[in-house]
Amino acid sequence: MSFLLSYLVLATIYSIAALSTNLLVGIIGIFSVSQAAIIGVGAYTVALLAGVVPFPVAMLVAVVLCALVNVLLALPSLRVAGDYFVVTSFGCQLVATAVFINWDTLTGGASGIVAIPAPSLFGFTADTPQTFLVISTIALLAACAGFWLLMRSPFGKIVHAIREDETAVLAAGKNVLRAKVSVSAVSGVYAGLAGGLYATFLNFIDPPSFDLHVSILILTMLVVGGARTLAGSIIGPFLLLALPQLLNLVAVPPTMAGPLRQFIYGALLIAFMLFRPQGIAGRRL
């Protein structure tokens, strides 16, 4: 029972993460393999602040920090042309992992941070999967509402129009840069939210929780579910998080489980790009 509940909690958290990636990859149309790094920034921030300040304050700091970092990282892609950003994105992810591992006075190094306190809000502490599911579901609903509203806001409309015809939008005198920056800030907020929830739910974080493989996992969730829609970002995580459970049914040696999972994610990326780039419920990338 609690097994199913943790699956649900994790799926809601990853849905928020997928929405964050969706805003960058699906909506603005920039490649990102560094979303896990941003989520990591949020998670470490909350983990470090959780015992010091009230949970909502820690969350707020994390969310603001992540929005800033995400905009900083997205800026080069908005200024320098095309494929440079692939390098920047890989670089950010690898550097973030190096920082998580090596800045050990702050991050606890490879052993990570343990005993992160469960979130408490108005005297109510979410220390069981049931209660946490309430919090994470509320967070996901809020994120969905934000996504929905953003898509209908002037910013969302501009970003959408850019996909259709960038020159026309520029010619109409719209502030393209500001729209893209706003969307990537919201994407950062979501990443911070997901990171904070992740840290306080598992009470434990370490560098591999936010490495390149996790970025690829989130991207796979997005691609399988389908980019550019709300539904896609929720379907993907719920499906892909079930995969490890399925793999438990076949006997795989424990050292092989990770590589096998990631192998399957890679194969899924390839298959969907070849045969269904819009994913299960998305629109054409």
Add this chain to the structure above:
Amino acid sequence: MLFLQLLVDGLVSGCAIGLVAVSFSLYYSTTRVFHVAHAGIYTLGGYLAWYGAMQGIPFAIACALAVAGAAFAGAVIQRFLYDELERREATPLVMLIASLGALAVLQNGVAMLFTPNILQFPNPWRTRMLDLGIASVSYAQVLVAASGLAAFGALMWMSRRTLLGRRIRAVASNPFLAEITRLGPRSVYLAVMAIASAMAALSGIMVGLDQAMQPYTGVLVLLTATIAVIAGGIGSLTGAFVVAVALSVLQNVALILMPGRWSIAATFALFVVFILVKPEGLFRKR
């Protein structure tokens, strides 16, 4: 002297990274596909050669087989992934995600076949040292430098002097004209992928021989290599190689001042500053 030793070590590993940079640059400037799975080919090459060596095959032959195997794997990716995607008029973003998928498949395929642990070549001569007076290098390091320089030289010669080299440069600079003058862009892409994969694999083997192998280190190597490609000026093979060697020397010499675990962060910070200041690269194309 420590400084000279670090300098020589940097030059040696620069040859290996240079090979990855040059081969990536060759493929990228010809096809405009950002082939991140190149890191997976690099990894695959090293492991194939290791497997051969473990079976008792002489190193040179294991090496040749592994290079051929990696070239074949690259050709498969070209033919069944990138060509297919291009036929479906996929956007660059879709190509990139597919390439990332291929990278995950290659790295984890290697991890599943050969375990995710650190592996070392069994050949005992690889650690034997050679004293150069100012510094000493291992036999493996000699091979790293020699193979890197030789492959780079061969590529430059091929590019300037052979029909295939001319076709490659022609296709890179004007694909539509290449199509209507029957230069066969498709088969050029395939050839370029095979050549680039062979070079990456050679680099992966030599680095594996010199140090050790782990399935996921290829990405870090590719990151340094792509930084060199961009800083060297896209399309300039010499620029890519020279900057790769320079970066590697810098990373090594910086060990005097800073622990090695920060070198990737420092390199990357340097790169970010660089593209903001000089986005067109050091070596301008004609």
Add this chain to the structure above:
Amino acid sequence: MTLEVRKLTAGYRNKIVITDVSFELAPGSIMAFFGHNGAGKSTTLKTILGALSPVEGEVWLDGERIDRLPIPERIARGIRYLPDSRGVFPDLTVEENLDVVARMNAADSGARIAVADVLSMLPLLEARRGSYAGTMSGGQQQMLAFGLALLGSPRCILLEEPSVGLQPDLVEMLFGEIRRICAKHAISAILVEHKIASAMAISDHVLIMNNGAVVFDGPPAKARESNFWEFF
């Protein structure tokens, strides 16, 4: 007939641009192809080349139907195309440009135009053999592009405004060469041009297109008398 175009209808993604275009080209003859900007001349040439596939109609070359063949197959049979821009490989020298195209088209049979023929025909190129094509002036590049379009065994050359960027005496020289080489090797040519007088001077045949339809098809003498100017 070298080239026969029958009731060709073609265009771009869900947009038909040319309808019911028909004409014939005898061996060695040159057809001047006129029309206002956007009339559909380039669309017609691209359909003959194979860069666009026709919605309806047929294209025949030397008695063989070619409208279903991929571009390289048509080139192998003697179709040549001079694009209106980017007709050279900028990163190759003049010599390398000619060499690579000549060698990749060397296996074809029939009348052969080799690098030496092109160089003697266009002495301007001879003088710049070692220059990178991308570093040459627009007119010099245009000469090289024309040279590339001749190599091998051309049967029918599709020329998109070859005079663009050339100084007046070179236009006359180039058109003279087109006339001479077509007559010598029995090659036909379609000459899309806005320099109407010069083009008509070397043509046997004039085709005028207006909004995607052929509105005049006849000899230059008749074209001069007709009132086709109203279409511009």
